[in-house]
Amino acid sequence: MAASVSCSAGFVLGVDLGTTSVKVVLLDAQSKTVTDRCSFPSNSDISSTSDTHAKEQDPALIMAALDQCMDALPKDKLKKVKCIGVCGQMHGIVLWKSKSGCEWLSEDEIVRFIPKDVSQLVTWQDGRCSADFLSSLPKPDSHLSVATGFGCATIFWYMKHRPEFLSGFSDAGTIQDYVVSMLCSLDKCVITGQNAASWGYFNTTSNKWNTQILKDAGFPVQLLPVVVESGAVAGHTSSEWYGIPAHTAVGAALGDFQCSVYSCMTDKGDAVLNMSTSAQLTFGMPAEFTPPNSPDPLSPVAYFPYFHGSYLAVAASLNGGNVMATFVRMLDSWMKEFGLEVNESTIYSQLIQSALAQPNTDLTVTTALLGERHDPTSSASVSQISPSNLSLGHVTRAVCRGIIENMATMMPPQSLRAAGVRRIIGSGSALSCNTVLQQEVERVFPFPVVHGKDVDSAAGVAMVFNHQT
Numbered sequence: 001m002a003a004s005v006s007c008s009a010g011f012v013l014g015v016d017l018g019t020t021s022v023k024v025v026l027l028d029a030q031s032k033t034v035t036d037r038c039s040f041p042s043n044s045d046i047s048s049t050s051d052t053h054a055k056e057q058d059p060a061l062i063m064a065a066l067d068q069c070m071d072a073l074p075k076d077k078l079k080k081v082k083c084i085g086v087c088g089q090m091h092g093i094v095l096w097k098s099k100s101g102c103e104w105l106s107e108d109e110i111v112r113f114i115p116k117d118v119s120q121l122v123t124w125q126d127g128r129c130s131a132d133f134l135s136s137l138p139k140p141d142s143h144l145s146v147a148t149g150f151g152c153a154t155i156f157w158y159m160k161h162r163p164e165f166l167s168g169f170s171d172a173g174t175i176q177d178y179v180v181s182m183l184c185s186l187d188k189c190v191i192t193g194q195n196a197a198s199w200g201y202f203n204t205t206s207n208k209w210n211t212q213i214l215k216d217a218g219f220p221v222q223l224l225p226v227v228v229e230s231g232a233v234a235g236h237t238s239s240e241w242y243g244i245p246a247h248t249a250v251g252a253a254l255g256d257f258q259c260s261v262y263s264c265m266t267d268k269g270d271a272v273l274n275m276s277t278s279a280q281l282t283f284g285m286p287a288e289f290t291p292p293n294s295p296d297p298l299s300p301v302a303y304f305p306y307f308h309g310s311y312l313a314v315a316a317s318l319n320g321g322n323v324m325a326t327f328v329r330m331l332d333s334w335m336k337e338f339g340l341e342v343n344e345s346t347i348y349s350q351l352i353q354s355a356l357a358q359p360n361t362d363l364t365v366t367t368a369l370l371g372e373r374h375d376p377t378s379s380a381s382v383s384q385i386s387p388s389n390l391s392l393g394h395v396t397r398a399v400c401r402g403i404i405e406n407m408a409t410m411m412p413p414q415s416l417r418a419a420g421v422r423r424i425i426g427s428g429s430a431l432s433c434n435t436v437l438q439q440e441v442e443r444v445f446p447f448p449v450v451h452g453k454d455v456d457s458a459a460g461v462a463m464v465f466n467h468q469t
C-alpha cells in the first residue's frame with residue numbers, strides 16, 4: 001500500500017478516536033516499531049432525557065481524552081513527528097462552523113485546541129432512525145444500505161425533526177475528520193471513501209456522494225465533506241501541537257476498522273477479528289472483486305472499501321466489547337445498591353478470573369443487546385438456566401461465548417474457509433485484555449488464532465502513513 005506521504009526518519013503519530021477510549025501511538029519510522037502508546041477513556045456519553053434512542057457523545061470530552069494521551073507521550077519524540085494519522089469510530093456525525101470549529105490555546109508551553117462551535121457527536125450506536133423512517137428515505141445508489149447511526153440518515157432525521165439545528169453549521173464529518181480539519185485549519189472538511197461509505201449515500205465505485213439523489217430530497221449537500229483517496233494527505237498542521245512542529249503532514253482520516261486490519265493482516269489467508277466497543281470479523285476480497293449494484297439489507301456481511309479500490313468483506317457487529325461493558329456496569333450498579341464500591345477494572349479482572357476457572361457452561365446467552373444492522377429487532381436473551389450454572393464464572397463464560405458465537409453466526413467458519421481463510425488474527429483491546437474471549441474464539445473457529453502485539457487501529461493508521469512512496 002503506498003500512501004501519498006513519505007516519512008523517512010523520526011516518528012509517525014497514530015491516533016484512534018474510539019467509542020470508549022482515545023488511543024495514540026508513536027511509530028519509529030525507520031524500525032517500523034511502536035515505541036510508545038497511551039490510552040484514556042473518553043467518558044463522553046451524553047444521557048438524553050428526551051430520546052432514549054439517541055446516542056450522543058461530547059466532542060469536548062473526546063478532545064480532553066486526546067489531550068491526556070498527547071500529554072503523556074515523550075516530549076522529545078513529539079518534536080520529531082513527521083506525519084500524523086488519525087482514525088476513529090465510523091458512521092457517526094459531528095457538525096461545526098468552518099471558521100470557528102475550535103479555539104487554539106497556549107498554556108505552560110503546550111499548544112492545543114478545544115472545540116468551539118461544534119455539535120454533539122451522534123454516534124454509530126444512535127437508534128433515532130426507526131425502520132419506518134429509514135424506509136421513507138430515497139433509495140441510495142450504493143451497494144451499502146443505510147442504517148440508523150449513519151451520518152446521512154442522521155441529517156435526514158434532523159431535516160424532518162429539527163431543521164433549524166442544521167442551519168447553524170457549515171461543515172460536517174466524522175469525529176476523526178473533525179480533528180484533521182482542526183489540526184490543518186481546513187476551510188472545508190475532507191473525507192476518505194472509508195468514512196464516506198460509512199455515512200450511506202456514497203458510491204464506492206465512483207468514489208462520489210449520491211449528490212443528485214440527495215439534492216432531489218432537499219438534503220443540505222453543502223454539508224457533505226469533499227472526498228479524497230484513502231491514504232492521501234489532507235493538509236499540514238497550521239500550528240505547533242503538543243510540540244509537533246507546524247507544517248507537519250496530516251493524513252485524511254481513515255476508518256478504525258480498516259486501520260485495525262492494516263495493523264495485522266499480512267497474508268491473503270488471514271481473517272481479522274477486531275474487538276473494541278463493537279466487533280468486526282473480516283477478510284480481504286480478491287483484487288478484481290466489484291461489489292453488487294444494490295444493497296442486501298438482510299445480509300450480515302457487507303463490503304467496505306479498503307485501499308486502492310480493494311474491499312474487505314466484513315461482519316460488523318454492534319455487539320462486541322460493549323456487551324461485557326454493559327455486564328460490568330450492571331454488576332457495578334447492583335453492588336452500589338448494596339452499598340459496595342468496586343472499581344471497574346477490578347470487576348473485569350474478577351469476571352475474567354472466575355470464567356477462566358469455569359472452562360465450560362451449558363448456560364446460553366445470546367448477546368445482540370443493540371440488535372444488528374441486518375436484524376435490528378434482535379435482542380439479548382438468557383436460556384438453559386439451571387440452579388448449577390449461575391455462578392459468576394458460568395455467567396461470564398456464557399456472555400463471552402455468546403459474543404463470539406454471534407460473530408460466527410454472522411460469518412460462519414465454513415464461509416471463511418470457502419474464502420480461503422487459514423488463520424484468524426485477533427486485534428483490539430477488548431480481545432487482548434480478555435483471555436476468556438480469546439479462548440472462545442479458539443473454540444468456536446476451527447483455525448489457528450494469533451493474538452498479535454501492537455495490533456490495533458492506532459498502530460494501523462500510523463503504519464499507513466509510514467509507507468514510503
Ligand SMILES: Nc1ncnc2c1ncn2[C@@H]1O[C@H](COP(=O)(O)OP(=O)(O)O)[C@@H](O)[C@H]1O
Nearest residue numbers: 018019020021276277321322325348429430433
Ligand atoms: N479492564 C478491562 N479488562 C478487560 N476488558 C476491558 C477492560 N476495560 C474495558 N474493557 C473492554 O474494552 C472495551 C473497549 O475497548 P476500546 O479499545 O477502548 O474501545 P474503542 O476502540 O471502541 O474506544 C470495552 O467495551 C470492554 O469490553
Ligand SMILES: O=C(CO)[C@@H](O)[C@H](O)[C@H](O)[C@H](O)COP(=O)(O)O
Nearest residue numbers: 018019089090257276277278280316
Ligand atoms: O460498523 C462498522 C463498519 O461497518 C464498524 O466496523 C466501525 O468500525 C465503527 O467504527 C465501529 O462501529 C466503532 O468502532 P469502535 O469504537 O467500536 O472501535
